[in-house]
Every structure is written in C-alpha cells, then in structure tokens.
Amino acid sequence: MKRLTIAEATELAIAKMRRHGVDQAEAEIAAPIYLEGELAQRPSHGLRHLRNNLEQFRLGADRRTPLQILNETPVSALVDGGFHHAYFVNHTAMELVIKKAGISGLAMVAVRKSGGSGILSYYTRTIAEAGFIGLVLANAPATVVPTGGLEPLISTNPISVGIPRRKGGPILLDMATSAGTFNQILQAQVSGKPLAEGVALGPDGQITTDPHAALNEHGRPRLLPLAGYKGFGLGLVIELLTAAGSGGSLGRQEGYVHSPDFFHALFIAYRPDLFVSLDEFNDRVDQFVSDLYTIPAVPGSGGPRLPGDETNRKRAETLERGYIDLEDATYEFLLN
Amino acid sequence: MKRLTIAEATELAIAKMRRHGVDQAEAEIAAPIYLEGELAQRPSHGLRHLRNNLEQFRLGADRRTPLQILNETPVSALVDGGFHHAYFVNHTAMELVIKKAGISGLAMVAVRKSGGSGILSYYTRTIAEAGFIGLVLANAPATVVPTGGLEPLISTNPISVGIPRRKGGPILLDMATSAGTFNQILQAQVSGKPLAEGVALGPDGQITTDPHAALNEHGRPRLLPLAGYKGFGLGLVIELLTAAGSGGSLGRQEGYVHSPDFFHALFIAYRPDLFVSLDEFNDRVDQFVSDLYTIPAVPGSGGPRLPGDETNRKRAETLERGYIDLEDATYEFLLN
Numbered sequence: 001m002k003r004l005t006i007a008e009a010t011e012l013a014i015a016k017m018r019r020h021g022v023d024q025a026e027a028e029i030a031a032p033i034y035l036e037g038e039l040a041q042r043p044s045h046g047l048r049h050l051r052n053n054l055e056q057f058r059l060g061a062d063r064r065t066p067l068q069i070l071n072e073t074p075v076s077a078l079v080d081g082g083f084h085h086a087y088f089v090n091h092t093a094m095e096l097v098i099k100k101a102g103i104s105g106l107a108m109v110a111v112r113k114s115g116g117s118g119i120l121s122y123y124t125r126t127i128a129e130a131g132f133i134g135l136v137l138a139n140a141p142a143t144v145v146p147t148g149g150l151e152p153l154i155s156t157n158p159i160s161v162g163i164p165r166r167k168g169g170p171i172l173l174d175m176a177t178s179a180g181t182f183n184q185i186l187q188a189q190v191s192g193k194p195l196a197e198g199v200a201l202g203p204d205g206q207i208t209t210d211p212h213a214a215l216n217e218h219g220r221p222r223l224l225p226l227a228g229y230k231g232f233g234l235g236l237v238i239e240l241l242t243a244a245g246s247g248g249s250l251g252r253q254e255g256y257v258h259s260p261d262f263f264h265a266l267f268i269a270y271r272p273d274l275f276v277s278l279d280e281f282n283d284r285v286d287q288f289v290s291d292l293y294t295i296p297a298v299p300g301s302g303g304p305r306l307p308g309d310e311t312n313r314k315r316a317e318t319l320e321r322g323y324i325d326l327e328d329a330t331y332e333f334l335l336n
Numbered sequence: 337m338k339r340l341t342i343a344e345a346t347e348l349a350i351a352k353m354r355r356h357g358v359d360q361a362e363a364e365i366a367a368p369i370y371l372e373g374e375l376a377q378r379p380s381h382g383l384r385h386l387r388n389n390l391e392q393f394r395l396g397a398d399r400r401t402p403l404q405i406l407n408e409t410p411v412s413a414l415v416d417g418g419f420h421h422a423y424f425v426n427h428t429a430m431e432l433v434i435k436k437a438g439i440s441g442l443a444m445v446a447v448r449k450s451g452g453s454g455i456l457s458y459y460t461r462t463i464a465e466a467g468f469i470g471l472v473l474a475n476a477p478a479t480v481v482p483t484g485g486l487e488p489l490i491s492t493n494p495i496s497v498g499i500p501r502r503k504g505g506p507i508l509l510d511m512a513t514s515a516g517t518f519n520q521i522l523q524a525q526v527s528g529k530p531l532a533e534g535v536a537l538g539p540d541g542q543i544t545t546d547p548h549a550a551l552n553e554h555g556r557p558r559l560l561p562l563a564g565y566k567g568f569g570l571g572l573v574i575e576l577l578t579a580a581g582s583g584g585s586l587g588r589q590e591g592y593v594h595s596p597d598f599f600h601a602l603f604i605a606y607r608p609d610l611f612v613s614l615d616e617f618n619d620r621v622d623q624f625v626s627d628l629y630t631i632p633a634v635p636g637s638g639g640p641r642l643p644g645d646e647t648n649r650k651r652a653e654t655l656e657r658g659y660i661d662l663e664d665a666t667y668e669f670l671l672n
Contacts, residue, residue, distance in 0.1 A: 048476045052385040068610075071608070071610070071611055071612070073440075075411055075440055075442045076442055076611065077611075078611040078612065081641075104409075104411055105411055105412055106411045106412055108442055108606065108610065110611040129358055133577070145627060146636075147640060148630055148633055148637035148639050148641065149633065149634065149637075151632060153545070153627065155632055161573040163573065171571070171573070173569040173573050175569055184339070204635070205499050205633075205635055211469070224565050226566060227562050227567065233493075234509065234511070236509070237497040237499065237643075240507070240624065240626070241469070241619060243543075244620035245610075245617065246607070246612065247611065247612035248620075250620060250623075252627040270412075272581070274407070274409070274412045274444065274581075275413075275581055275583065276414065276516030276582065280583045281580055281581065281583070284576075284579065284583065284584075287589045288576060288579075288580060288585055289584055291489060291588040292482060292485075292587075293487055296485065296487065297486065298484050298537070301483075301541070303485065304481075304484045304485035304489070305482075305483075307568075307569040308573075308575065
C-alpha cells in the first residue's frame with residue numbers, strides 16, 4: 001500500500017493520462033471520477049480503472065473526432081464522445097442533463113463512442129447535489145449470459161439512482177444487474193481461491209466456482225444475471241435503453257473486451273419538485289428515512305440501512321483525513 | 337372454471353363495478369385492464385383484483401373528489417386521482433404521458449390518491465404500441481422488509497418497461513422487486529402447502545416456509561426483497577420516486593392493507609428516436625433480438641427468451657380463441 005494525499009493521487013492520475021495522450025482539460029475532469037472509488041474506499045472502482053480506460057482510449061485513437069452534441073432538444077441530447085476519454089465524455093453528458101433539467105424540469109442525455117463510465121454514483125451524487133433526482137444506466141461489452149443461455153450477451157449493466165436529501169448526503173443506489181463481476185473472476189484466478197457460488201456458468205451450463213471454467217474460449221466470462229430471469233430482464237432493458245437508444249453497438253460479441261464501441265450510458269435528471277413542492281418532497285423523504293431506522297433489526301444483522309449511507313460515511317471519513325491508501329500495483333502503474 | 341367470451345367477461349366486470357358505484361365511463365376504461373391478466377393467462381393479475389380494488393374504492397368514498405391534473409408542465413403532471421377507480425386514474429396518467437411525450441419527446445406523470453394500478457404491462461404495452469418507450473413504477477402498502485429489518489417498510493414495488501419493436505409485439509419487462517408476493521402467502525395459507533424458500537421472514541428474522549409465520553400481528557407479510565440488498569435498494573428508490581415524488585403516503589404502516597392512500601405510480605414515456613433515427617433504433621433492437629436467439633441453450637433449459645415473448649404469445653392465443661377460463665370464486669364474485 002502507498003499512502004498519498006488526495007491532491008497527490010489526483011496529480012499522479014492526471015500526469016498518467018497526459019502521458020497517454022489525454023488532453024489536460026479532459027484529464028482534470030476525469031481524475032476526480034477515478035478518485036471517487038478511492039474516497040469511498042472501494043479500490044475496485046477507483047484508480048485501478050485507469051488501466052482499462054487508457055486501453056479503451058488507445059483503441060479509439062484512430063477514430064478520434066471532436067466530441068459532438070447531436071439531435072438536441074430542450075429535454076434531450078446525444079453525446080457522441082468521438083472516442084475521447086470516457087469519463088470526460090460521461091461528465092459532459094452529466095453536466096448537460098443537469099443544465100437541461102434545470103430549464104425544462106426533466107431531461108435525458110445518451111452517450112456513445114466513449115468507453116467505460118466508471119463509478120456511476122459519482123454522477124448520481126453530483127446530480128443529486130445539484131438538487132435533482134438522477135438516474136444513470138450504463139452498459140459495457142458482453143459478459144453476462146441470458147437466462148437459459150451459454151454465451152454472454154449483455155453486460156453487468158448497472159443502474160444508479162441519486163435522491164437529494166436535506167442533510168446527510170444523497171440517497172445513492174449503485175448496483176450491477178449481474179450476480180457477480182468480471183473483476184471477481186479475474187481476482188479469483190490470481191488468488192487461486194474459488195468463485196462464490198452462483199456467480200458464473202461453466203461451459204456445460206452448470207454453475208461453476210472454478211474461475212478458469214467461467215471464461216469462454218475468447219476469455220469472456222459467463223456471468224449470471226442477478227436473481228435469474230428478473231435480473232436478466234432488467235439488464236436487457238438497460239442494454240437496449242443505453243446501446244440501442246444511442247445507436248451504439250450491442251448484442252453478441254466475441255474476442256477482446258476493451259473495445260470502446262461497446263460502452264454506452266443514459267443520464268436522466270429531473271426536479272424533485274416536478275409534482276409537489278420541494279418542502280413536501282423533502283418531508284416525505286425525511287420521514288421515510290426516519291421510519292427506516294425505527295424498523296427492528298434482524299438479530300445479528302446490524303439492522304436496516306439506507307443505500308449510500310456507508311459510501312457517504314466512508315467518503316466523508318477519507319476527505320476528512322485527507323489521504324488514500326493505494327494498492328501497490330495501481331501505484332506502480334500510475335508512475336509509469 | 338367458467339368459460340366466458342372476452343366480451344361477456346368485460347360486461348360482467350363493468351356491471352360489477354357499476355353496482356359498487358363506479359361511473360360507467362370509468363368502469364369501461366378499467367375493465368380491459370382487469371382483462372389483461374386473463375388474456376395473458378395470469379389469473380393472479382386478472383379479474384380477481386376487482387375484489388381488492390373495489391375495497392380500495394369503497395375506502396376512498398368519503399374523500400372522493402374530481403380527478404385533478406396538477407402542476408402541469410410541458411413534460412410533466414401530477415394526477416391526483418381523488419380516490420376514483422384506480423385503473424381509471426392510472427389510465428388517465430398513461431394517456432397524459434403519451435400525449436406529452438408526443439409533443440415534447442419525453443414526459444413523466446405521477447399518480448396519487450388512486451389505489452392499485454393493476455398489471456403494469458397493460459400500460460407499458462399500450463405506451464409501446466403508441467410508439468414510445470414506456471417505464472412504469474408503482475408502489476402499494478408496505479409488505480416487504482428492508483434488508484436487516486423485521487417489519488415491512490416498502491411494497492413489492494414493481495417496475496415495468498415496454499420497448500417497441502417493428503414486429504412481434506413490444507419487449508415487455510414486468511417484475512416485482514420482492515422475492516415473492518403477498519398473494520403467494522395467502523395462497524399457501526389456503527392450500528396448506530409450504531411457502532417457497534427465501535420468500536418471507538418469520539418473527540425471529542429467519543426465513544420461514546410457514547405462511548402463517550410470515551405475517552405479523554397486523555396481518556402484514558414480511559416479504560423479502562429480491563436478491564437481498566440490491567433488490568431492497570431498487571424497491572426503496574421506486575418507493576421514493578413514486579410515493580415521495582407524488583406527495584403520497586409512504587413508510588412504516590400498521591394495520592389494514594387496503595387503504596388507497598398507499599398506492600402511487602410514476603409513468604415515463606419517451607420517443608425511441610430521441611437520440612437516433614427510428615430506423616436506426618429499430619435496427620439495433622432487431623439485431624439484439626436476433627442475437628439473443630443465436631445463443632446456445634443451457635442443456636434442458638429451453639434456451640434464452642425475450643421478456644414479454646411468452647405474454648405476447650399467450651395474449652395473442654387468448655384473443656384468437658376469443659374466450660377465457662375464469663376461476664369459479666372470481667366468477668361468483670363478479671355475479672354478486
């Protein structure tokens with residue numbers, strides 16, 4: 001582990017991106033999104049993602065064009081990222097959806113030709129902190145099998161929702177619609193430990209705990225959807241709303257998983273006082289949260305908690321102490 | 337079982353509603369929504385719901401006021417149902433969201449003071465058949481425990497998505513965010529059969545298969561969220577977007593479960609060509625669907641299928657043959 005101040009880690013990330021050809025302005029926008037996972041003490045969603053995103057950035061180099069805002073209406077726009085740095089593209093979409101929701105009350109912005117959007121709760125937190133309800137859907141290359149199927153068709157297709165509150169930080173949901181992640185398989189391969197039960201299928205269509213058996217001949221995982229058919233249905237509609245909606249690439253894919261063509265996102269924001277006054281909305285949310293904490297706990301469980309509470313707490317703690325502890329491999333990668 | 341033509345069943349449902357004080361126009365709008373479950377050969381979502389909805393309608397009688405459309409903007413409105421027939425109120429919201437999406441490209445309509453919305457895929461199917469992408473979220477009285485909690489806080493909070501296709505009927509997702517339903521518990525009580533594993537908690541916070549142990553002292557179930565914490569998070573945001581968003585009642589509740597105060601919904605519709613041309617959108621959806629059916633099947637599984645396909649098929653089959661087979665108890669209820 002390497003201990004770095006937040007400012008140091010941010011500078012290292014920017015310098016690394018610059019050496020790989022990312023513009024200064026784009027790198028400055030992207031760095032805090034990499035840091036978000038570190039602040040939340042979720043290194044799996046932090047600076048280690050630079051490796052994948054810079055690879056996607058490299059693969060888009062020959063087709064790089066200026067970022068374009070297409071088909072704009074008062075309530076919508078398509079951001080064609082032109083294979084610029086993915087977080088810069090997604091950040092642009094986020095800013096645009098906030099601006100449009102501020103004028104029209106409700107807006108939707110789609111993203112294509114970017115790359116991985118990173119930790120979605122960065123965007124939903126920012127939308128909620130700007131005073132809006134935020135929903136972000138994202139997809140990525142195919143790694144998840146359809147229920148009843150033997151090859152990956154959709155991605156872990158996450159959904160994130162941010163709901164503003166008067167105090168205590170926004171309510172933040174950020175969940176994959178798959179039972180596990182590609183990263184869990186890769187980590188199990190490295191550690192030699194078995195996979196959790198119910199995360200992936202082997203080539204015979206049976207659940208496997210062998211991380212090697214969980215990959216097909218192209219190195220693609222056969223991750224299972226969350227909770228069977230329902231999770232697949234949810235992932236499938238996210239795939240269609242993001243990829244088909246933005247005119248992007250989707251469906252069955254073989255081979256290398258880093259192509260930036262297979263990443264898309266949909267940003268939605270609306271005013272919480274679209275239907276009732278802001279006071280009334282806030283009162284209801286506060287009452288619900290206070291009700292949640294009056295529910296008696298299942299013995300030994302720690303009791304109910306609000307989505308985002310732990311993230312908000314860890315994030316505040318990291319900001320307060322001012323430093324992060326970075327994995328050695330990620331630190332080395334940042335330096336080179 | 338009683339065999340009825342669709343026209344006969346519709347007339348019986350209308351006559352029943354009329355005898356309970358529902359206006360002719362409202363009953364005519366509501367009847368096809370009750371029929372939708374029967375057409376899809378899902379009697380649990382069909383005419384048997386009349387019993388609950390008429391009870392909710394009765395409980396709203398003293399507070400009944402004209403349906404009002406409040407806080408209207410080009411992209412949004414709140415439908416205050418004034419405790420009119422729930423399906424009429426939700427149908428009004430659906431028509432309004434389609435109309436607004438037709439003008440602005442994207443719209444959102446919230447519903448309060450109604451009662452149960454019924455089978456959500458009726459609405460998302462209609463929105464999709466009108467040429468829009470539809471999302472409907474709904475909530476109801478508290479029947480689902482938060483993860484780690486011993487008392488119900490949210491409802492089974494379903495989500496439905498309808499995506500238009502060139503042919504073959506829309507893609508239709510319609511899923512609860514809970515592991516099971518109140519109805520499953522009630523049916524297990526009647527049949528004397530045990531509950532499925534993982535559906536509900538007993539008073540000690542352990543999973544129970546005893547349908548009597550799954551109810552608290554107020555007769556409220558302790559249903560589990562779908563897939564643990566993720567399903568709870570999803571259900572929680574649906575609770576807040578529908579109930580808090582519309583200024584409705586939510587949170588911890590005790591006692592009788594039919595109060596119409598605890599039902600809310602959110603209707604979202606947008607043009608599939610908001611970001612790219614309709615041809616491009618349809619091409620991507622068609623390609624994805626065709627890719628889905630090229631995925632090799634898990635042995636013995638029947639292979640992957642598209643959400644809504646089975647419903648579309650059964651619905652077409654019922655319409656083709658022209659009759660439904662109604663449960664005796666529901667038939668008797670309709671007559672009286």
